[in-house]
Amino acid sequence: MGEAKREQAGLRSAARSFFRLGQREAETVLAARRLNRAAGTLAASVLADSAVEHYRGSFKNKAMLIPLVVAGLTLTMSLHGTADRRPVAHQARDTSYLLAAATGLLGTGFHVYNVTKKAGGWSWQNLFYGAPLGAPMAILLSGVLGFCSERVRANGRRRPHRVFNLPAGETIATVTALGLLGTTGEAGLLHFRGAFHNPFMTLPVTLPPIGAGLLAGAALNRERRTRRLARWWMRLLTAMGFAGVGFHAYGISRNMGGWRNWSQNILNGPPLPAPPSFAGLALAGLAALELMKEARDA
Known part of the structure; x- marks a missing residue:
């Protein structure tokens, strides 16, 4: 028995x-x-x-x-x-x-x-x-x-995850943070060319650097509060990236002829496809945060 x-x-x-x-x-x-x-x-x-x-x-x-x-x-x-x-x-x-x-x-x-x-x-x-x-x-x-x-x-099933023999979460967070800073520089240059005539044009040059700092802090700091704040900020950047398409569409509509003259204004107005690059980087940041959480909770 x-x-x-x-x-x-x-x-x-x-x-x-x-x-x-x-x-x-x-x-x-x-x-x-x-x-x-x-x-x-x-x-x-x-x-x-x-x-x-x-x-x-x-x-x-x-x-x-x-x-x-x-x-x-x-x-x-x-x-x-x-x-x-x-x-x-x-x-x-x-x-x-x-x-x-x-x-x-x-x-x-x-x-x-x-x-x-x-x-x-x-x-x-x-x-x-x-x-x-x-x-x-x-x-x-x-x-x-x-x-x-x-x-x-x-x-596979190994823990913790590794990328280039480095911790996966921290490595991807670093790449994402650098990408956010670089994309901010590009947006800043073009929005400076537009003289920041719309106050919302300041968002792509202020929110992403903060997000980059939060990602770096999450990679260096083991506190859950830091990771939680970084996670919410990445969600905010994701929303900003997709909302930016709407703002750029509005910018195109303000050109002569508006959307009736779309074939010319799309070429000369603010680039419609550019803002989602922030969303793509923010999604990578969220993935990095989840990898760090799994590694530290394992």
Whole structure:
């Protein structure tokens, strides 16, 4: 009788262990899918933004087609990763994300060259109206975050998660914080060009740096209060990113002819697809915070 009870207790213990392992695996996949979603949001923003901006430039350089193709591929792979519930990295997704990162680096070089070759070189005029220096970094960030998602997925049931042999949550939080600061710089330059004529134009240059600081604080500080505040701020930035599309649509409507003259005003008005890049980074920040919570609660 005692032996039967011990056998039953052993079976229950094994079942609990198996359940915990399955739960860990499911949490790993969920974290990876969150990062896939963040990478996809950034890729969608880049795809639409580069399509408009490079069309305005009449695709004078055939290399201007590359970010459209790469961003489209990255978006497709991100959607695939978001739907994929398997706890293993995918080679095709890995390749597309690395390609996106490389495209971002090359694109930055092209945009720097575009600015410097103009009369006057580094000047406010050329920074305002030349190729936007920070734009290619969005596809770079999409590739980096997507590649990190595959590294998290490859962790399987292991705890804590690692990326490049570093703690996954803290590493992704750092990348996201730097991305928020860079995107703020780009928005600040263009909103300065617009003389901040609408008070809401100050939001993309004030809220994201605070979010970057909160993410950095969450990575360095183990207090739950810090993580909780950072989580709410990332949600605020997500809302700001999507609300920005509405503000930019309003800005287009104020141009001569409004939306009746959409074919011209979309090219010359505030870029509709740009604000969701903040939302994509904020989603990555939320994923990083969840990874840190899992690591510290494990």
